[in-house]
Amino acid sequence: MRLIDEAEAERLYGLMGPGHEISGGSAANTIAGIAALGVPAGFIGKVRDDQLGAVFAHDIRAAGVEYATDAAADGASTARCLILVTPDGQRTMNTFLGASQGLNPSDLDAAQIARAEVIYLEGYLWDPPAAKEAFMAAIQIAHRQANKVALTLSDSFCVARYRDEFLELVPNHIDILFANEAEIKALTGTDDFDAAVAWARDACDIVAITRSEKGRSSSRATKRTSFWPSRACMWSTPPAPATCSPPASSPGWPRACRLRRAGAWASSARRRSSAIWVPAPRPT
Template structure:
């Protein structure tokens, strides 16, 4: 399978703290690190680790953060050729504040991660792909790309992310073979009837596992782990679930793989982890 991943390309600064501070409070930073982030980038990196040929579309600035993000993705094997570099633009940087329980608070600058438009994906990109994965981005861009992907014969998945509560993704969801949401997002998705529009909704529940609703049903209980950092766990789940579907596995097996990938990501600091089929199989044997 060849996947076209479209969405945010960020640079992440992760700050480990003893606890998240109260308003007007203070806490100690125990560790800090930097690495690439962004939902589309994280999913693309996970797919490549699982042997899926993946091309990424997004936008970065021509600053140091953008250069670092592109270098890291290219090193991992993601095709970054279509990524737009904005002259004089500022790459979106997100500051992930992670407490000792692995819970995450995110601070971000606006940056240029939505400077790209649907026109950034030319017909050649679509014709050379088998599947289109759309993550948090301008909803109109997502809907337009979903239409073009379907017209080109691609299957489509949509993972709107935490801004699903603030933006109208109904048009994109109506075109989705798979819509990914987590527990918090599910409440908003239900209100907006997004889950009724997608063919299948994949509900990500962290340590409580995952389930399918809509055209397919099923569930997996998840894996009991102590999370270190939950940032990017949902993106790792999506990569694992999709890679398993592409590999011909049934829904139950795909949910198990997705949960394993999310758990593996939660055990590492940062929004990405090195995913591989070997690591998944070893994790499942151990749990």
């Protein structure tokens, strides 16, 4: 993933072939996936009051997600990621963070956050000071309700930029940690994967680490690196908020199961969804 500014986004777009515009974003995709499984879910994130912002707001609400953050009336346009796929199937993601960086504490609906059994934070938003402030305010609201706080480390460059702050944040405020191998190594400053995982297990209640092709390629890897066996549930279903209309049933969703089974299910679902959605490479 490469972060770009608006000028570079325009330059690169001018060089790209015809595209498909699809709403997305790391955290938004996660929440849309959770909503698709029938779990009531909300999203807090900033777009501009432009057409692509309206498309994003439509799509995430149409996915059954409660979304009420006001669109910015000025400043950078709605964030976008220009994704290039080479014939070997590899993606290059060029991300202009745009209006999403304008998130600030006034965008939080304390009652909405208090209703959530789990809040899920996207590490990328640690960059802008006001968004970081919003994160800390949301964490306080969640913990006052004895609810869980989940964080994804987002990418290893993000971790490298804020390593000291994340080393304070994770053990003290995060209950559920998502990372890949590079990110957890970057955070702990070690190349020893087992040591990095041991640190994370001490720091958080639940740690979910993905390892691409190594992740679930052997039962040992499954047990040690994918989802840790536990009697806790990954997510359970809180009472539906009044404004949210999730699907009435969700036959595919393991509502209450051990983490190892949830991990296996998630890996399988991810593989299947990747197989469906990776765009076909364009002929050169």
